[in-house]
Amino acid sequence: MPREVLLFAAAAELAAARTIAVDLPPAATADDVLAAIGQQVPALAELLPACRLAVDQTFVGPSFSVPAGAELALIPPVSGG
Amino acid sequence: MTARVPAAQPRIHIELTDQAIDLPRLRVWLRDVDTGAHAWFEGVTRRMTGDRQTVQLAYEAFAPMATKQLRQLAQQAAMEFELRAIAIVHRLGVVPVGEASIVIGCCSAHRVGALAALPWLMDRIKADVAIWKQEHFADGVHQWVHPT
Numbered sequence: 645m646p647r648e649v650l651l652f653a654a655a656a657e658l659a660a661a662r663t664i665a666v667d668l669p670p671a672a673t674a675d676d677v678l679a680a681i682g683q684q685v686p687a688l689a690e691l692l693p694a695c696r697l698a699v700d701q702t703f704v705g706p707s708f709s710v711p712a713g714a715e716l717a718l719i720p721p722v723s724g725g
Numbered sequence: 726m727t728a729r730v731p732a733a734q735p736r737i738h739i740e741l742t743d744q745a746i747d748l749p750r751l752r753v754w755l756r757d758v759d760t761g762a763h764a765w766f767e768g769v770t771r772r773m774t775g776d777r778q779t780v781q782l783a784y785e786a787f788a789p790m791a792t793k794q795l796r797q798l799a800q801q802a803a804m805e806f807e808l809r810a811i812a813i814v815h816r817l818g819v820v821p822v823g824e825a826s827i828v829i830g831c832c833s834a835h836r837v838g839a840l841a842a843l844p845w846l847m848d849r850i851k852a853d854v855a856i857w858k859q860e861h862f863a864d865g866v867h868q869w870v871h872p873t
Contacts, residue, residue, distance in 0.1 A: 694871065701793055722855060723856070723871065724784070
């Protein structure tokens with residue numbers, strides 16, 4: 645089932661969307677999510693290596709197992725302040 | 726025996742706003758007669774970077790995440806630097822040249838803690854908080870700032 649991923653700033657501009665839907669393998673990790681984004685939304689492929697994944701508004705590492713129903717957000721390099 | 730007043734929980738104010746940051750209001754909020762040091766940082770849109778002129782910055786946030794992160798950082802800073810109160814306000818949307826995009830105010834009993842907390846917080850905000858800045862230049866170009 646496709647999972648929604650929130651996009652912001654440069655990522656939203658490149659994808660021309662605030663959210664995208666990606667198909668994930670069962671028991672997907674954060675790395676799987678990033679790989680799926682790169683394959684399914686080629687416009688984001690170049691920016692992806694600089695991005696982090698946030699699950700329920702917390703950064704997670706590559707091997708983090710993404711729970712069903714969790715909120716997924718692609719976080720490009722931040723520049724607040 | 727001397728009566729000891731238990732340390733109060735630090736007061737924390739976190740705000741994301743699309744309005745100009747109201748510094749006088751924050752100064753009133755920070756007041757604490759038991760602190761001897763009130764320290765402030767104001768990050769402002771700079772006009773010139775090298776020979777390139779900026780017209781304005783525009784900020785975007787993943788607001789729930791940014792708010793949560795700022796609160797966690799404020800709590801950590803309060804413990805680390807023995808702050809009694811801390812306010813972090815970040816402006817979103819367009820911030821014209823000369824206006825503040827971020828204001829941090831904090832207070833502690835003595836100057837060392839309050840002064841040290843400001844760079845500690847700014848370094849972490851710039852590294853991790855889900856806020857993005859788009860720079861609009863006088864030559865019409867606009868680009869997302871990606872610090873390296």
